[in-house]
Amino acid sequence: SAVRRxxxxRPGVFDGFDLDWEYPVEGGLAGNARRPEDRENFTRLLAEFRRQLDARAAAAPSGEPYLLT
Incomplete structure (x- = not known):
């Protein structure tokens, strides 16, 4: 909700965002925490983004869909 606020x-300032999960299985810094539920939580995060993007597209005058790639 903080990101949405x-x-x-700042309407019109951003045309996209990047979610970058660098090391989903192994690698990265030694202090990076990894949990068994990370994959499921990341999938839920993307699903919530998709839901919110679809709602915004439906409310926009152009009705153009937002891409989540």
């Missing part, structure tokens, strides 16, 4: 306060 941030973006809503």
């Amino acid at each position: 941030f973006l809503d306060a």
